[in-house]
Amino acid sequence: MKKNFKIIGITLLIVLGLLIAIPFAFQGKITDMVKKVINDNLNAKVEFNDVSLSFIRSFPKAHVNVNDLVITNFEPFKDETLATAKGIAFSMSIKELFKDINKEPIVINSISVDEVLLALKTDEFGNNNYDITKTDNTVSPKGNKNNFALNIEDYSINNSALTYIDEGTNVSVYITKLNHAGHGIFSSETSELETTSEANVSLSIDSTNYLSNNTIKLDALIGLDLSNNTYTFKENQGFINELPIEFKGHIQQLDNGQDIDITFENPESDFKNFLAVIPKVYSKNIENVQTTGDFKIKGTIKGLSSEETIPNFDISITSNNASFKYPDLPKRVSNINISTFIKNTTGNVDDTFVDIKTLDFIIDGDVFKSSATLKNLTKNMLVNANINGVLNLANIAKAYPITLETPLTGILRGNFNTAFDMKAIETNAYARIKNSGSVSITDFIFSSEAIANPIHITEANMDFNTGTVSLNNFKVKTGDSDLNATGTIKNLLGFLLSDGNLQGDFKVNSSLFKVSDFMTENVATQKKKIINEDESLKIPAFLDCTINANANTVVYDNLNLKDVKGTLVIKDQKASLYNLTSSMFDGALALAGDVTTKGKTPNFNLNLNANDFDIAKSFNGMELLQNLAPIAKLLQGKLNTNITLKGNLDNDFSPVLSSVTGNALAELLSTKFNTDQSKLISSLEGALNFIDFDTLNLNDLKTQFEFADGKVAVKPFKLKYEDIAIEISGTHGFDKTVDYKAIFNVPTKYLGSDVNRLIGKIDMVEANSLSIPVTAKITGSFTNPTVKTDLSSGVKNLTQQLIKIEKQKLLNQSKDKVKNMLGDIVGANKTKTDSIKKLQDNSVKDILSGIIKPQGTQTDSIPTDSTKTPEKKIKNVLGGLLGGQKKTQKDTVN
Incomplete structure (x- = not known):
């Protein structure tokens, strides 16, 4: 007995050793086989890291695995990656390895693909990057055109993703978390294929999102009639998020396309099915939601799908007198009526249209009604929409489990109609944008950690006209600040619906405007949340507006500007300031200049004129003047100056002093030194006994200086101390270093009696x-x-x-x-x-x-x-x- 066990053990070890060793003998054959399949069938560059063979993993069949596959396109998509796969595994009978791949077909029984990333693309000329299969009319020795045959029993695609972009029709499809598996027999003329599929799908057409990461599930039993190329849906149920959809019908492959005849509907009519369509991240748990009324989706798709035509279809979405209420929220949404149809009756894709006849609801007595039609969807879409209703914004979160960073309050009222075509929106053809009606909002309060104080819009009224929107009134308070604006907005729909600029002309008045009311103490932290540390803040590229401002008082840090008036023009990421005037430091200020953020580094140009400034107040209050002339803070009197400067701005829009260049002209009026606080003056007095700085005459003194590379160069200027002529020149740095020369021409009468x-x-x-x-x-x-x-x-x-x-x-x-x-x-x-x-x-x-x-x-x-x-x-x-x-x-x- 022991001998028999010994023989069996030795035999098993030999078999196991052969199962491990034999694949190495076939390694070259398998690699050649994979390369031949690629070269015979694909017109693309294909690379892979390794091909392995195992008899143990799927014994008694052979298991072949291709690792790290990359497929790259040739022209016209040269060097673009079509597909990558972490692993592709095949199983086949061991005897298939002994066949001559040039004479006999190889039969593959199962395929498994892991972590595929597939990027499908159609360019604006109609070229497809996935048209990479070769047209091969050569016949093998046994009359076969292809040396591979599929006798698939199982196949699977695991944890994969697919992207499809059609540049011609502006259609984008993104499929993620794709898992699909099938089981069937493809070798028979008639058989069945049982499949399970699950994925998250996003779909957008012309920048409009129709699906946004919606979960799609499908369990389908498909009848295969390979002799007639017909695939029949037998027992099928799919899910859009949690909405079940049953469908039946067939698809037949023809020489010029596919003949499609499918009908579908949701098996239940409870209104809870409507909430099931909404992604769970928004609708939350709907199990205990109270609902009344019905919700029904029905559709038919019938006709030829080819390069010239699409099938006719008729899809309806309806609900009558429905309502819902979440158990943990106080408000109910009631009187919900939905009547929407999506149709095409001609087979011409351009004739597809959407008719939203009714979309009405009531929240806490506030009635909201709307309707719209969308035509010519694939070309120049035509839109006609009506909105009439009232919304208490605070009730939205009380009736639906929406998550808001900050609560909304305020009453929104609207009654307007709009009719336009998308090209009119894109090209600012205002005459083709027909608007009428009005929208208003009252007591809207918005608060956020990103701002210092809640923003309270006490009143805002807009009238919609053809091509423009009139802002009749816009009153805002935040902190101690107030704003009142009127004006005209152009291309509002172009901004909201496409990539257009927001254009407008506004008049803004304020009795008090505190810059600190619109900022937070940790403003730098907030900025880092929205920009990279290596990037600067940007003026929005979509802004194209003119603002005429008038403020009684503007407070910035420790500066108080009175009677501020000026014009701000924002366009092409550039903010230009014209004719800004103000009273400050007991004098008058005039500013002009611009800031642009279009380049990598933002920069500014500024021209500043000051008349009758109180020197002590201005140089203690403005950091710029402190850096240009630090000694001036020791002066008492009046100042006239003109400063022209330019330079770069850092990430939070503060001037980079080392980059600032420019020049200035300063004139001192009725000025004298305040010598009590200056070590510089005391040092000079200690070195020069013949001058008393307390009585130094600075009246009508004029001087010019230039600044660059962090230094200020003061051109020679002259002044007198009684009958002593003084000439001063030199440089100082923004870092407060000095290098000056003062020449005192001392009369000989100061030299004593002997001389x-x-x-x-x-x-x-x-x-x-x-x-x-x-x-x-x-x-x-x-x-x-x-x-x-x-x-x-x-x-x-x-x-x-x-x-x-x-x-x-x-x-x-x-x-x-x-x-x-x-x-x-x-x-x-x-x-x-x-x-x-x-x-x-x-x-x-x-x-x-x-x-x-x-x-x-x-x-x-x-x-x-x-x-x-x-x-x-x-x-x-x-x-x-x-x-x-x-x-x-x-x-x-x-």
Whole structure:
């Protein structure tokens, strides 16, 4: 017995080993077989990662698996991916592996496809990316055109998705979570196929969604008559969301299309079936909903489906005097009447139309009625709609389990008719857009975490006219702010129904407008929720409007603008501001400029004019002015300025200071320094004893400056302190660093009695007009400045002035001597004339030598002691002017 078990065990091990080992011997054959199938049947680029063979998985049949399949199109869809599949598995008899694929057909028994992504597309020229099968008229040695035969018992498509886009008709179909399985015999002429299907389906035509991720289920028993190419639906029930649909009929494949004859209807007529059509995410659990009345869907589809025609169809959706009430909601929707027909009686797709004869309901006594017709659906759709009714918006959430981020309140009233064709909407052909009637809303309140305060629309009235909508009244309050607007809206339907712009002209008035009322403290966080951190906010591309604004008071941060008037034009992602005027800082402001967000980085241009601004208030209140002229906040008085600047904006629309460029002209009126708070002024006073900044005269001072790359360059400007002329120039950065130079031309009377006596010996008149330039270099920052003085150029300058005066004086004396000599030498020869000239030059040189280098009789005028030279004496005196205790003018002169 043990021997028998041993033999059986060895045999099983050998068989198992063969089942594992043999597939490796066939691996090349299987790969060749798959490649041949592809090359013989498909006109596309096909790639796959691996082909495997197993005898164990589906023993006693062979199991073939193709992994990571990718199919890519040739022209006219070159390099576009048609399909991908994680795995495709086939099972077949082991004997099929021993056949010659060039001589005998291979029979496949089952197919399983996992995670297929199929992208079907028809372009505007009618080309299909799925037309990739080859037309092959060659015949195999046994007379077969194809070396594969299907004897399928089972097939399945698992966890897959399909997209179909028709660019010509603007039809889009998206199928997700697709699971489909079938069981049957295809080898017999007549048989049955049993299938189960489930998927989520979305359908849109001309940007209108007819299905939105609706769940579709179908269990179908299909009779197969392969000899007549006829497929008959026997026992079938499908589901649209939770609405059951039973259908019967057949489809026959013809040479020129398919002959279709199908009827369908919902087996029950309870109105709860209507709620079952709505996706569960919106309708919630309908099991305990109380309903009255009926709901019925019936339809027939009959005729030829071909490239030229579609089947005739007649679909009706009706409900009479129905109602529903959710058990946990207080309001009931009653008197529901629906009468809708979708028909085509000619077989021409353009003759399809939708007739919504009635769509009425009542919520808590508010009656709403509507009707509409839609014709010419596939081309230039014609729409005619009527709405007449009242809706209390708060009752919507009380009657239907809709989930709103914020509750709605307000009463909506409407009575209007609209008739148009879609091309008129798309091309703004207003004459073909026939509107009439009116819509109003009262006490509408909207609140959200994205805004600081609830928005309360107390009243809004609109009249619909041909092509336009008149906004007769629009009153809004939020926080402390109020708005009242009137105007005209163009292309409202184009904006709502297609990709058109929202056009309009508006007048907006406000007694108080606080910008903070429309923002939140965490506004940056809110912005990051709607934009990528690397992207900037955008002005909506659909806005095309002009706003004429008038506000008594506008409050922005700590700025209070009075009597604000101006025009804002928004178009093509650009907001342009024209002639904005306001009163602020006890003066007048005028603004013009624009902001554009069309490019990757938003940018701005701005021109600002200010007249009679209070300097202290304006420079403490406006960050822009603080950066352009930080020292100005120390001034007291009035300012006139014109500033032109441009630059980039960051993600929350604040200027990027390093990108700002421009120029400015500033004029100071009746201005003086407030020196008590400035370390810069105290540093200058400590270095310059001859000036008192408290009495510095800045009246009618004008200066120009330019800014770029984060720096402000101030062009040289002049001012006076009593009889001291001052010239200032330099640069500072937006980071508050400074690099300035101030030149003080100090009259010699400030140099003391010794220097003035020295100068007086030369010429007392000239001494009163002499001055010495003292240069102060200011570096560091406004909060921590460094002041250094430079005397070398001043001393050299004064010395040169003294030499120039003495030289001129001596030259004048020489001329007098020459004149006297000429009287005695009248008629002398040329030799005497040369002697006179030489005498004149020598006399000048002798006198000047006493100034340049002390010697001889000049000792009384200029001391011979090197420490008492004019240059040394000037340096000694200036040492008392720079630093130390401040002196008055009188003390210095004496």
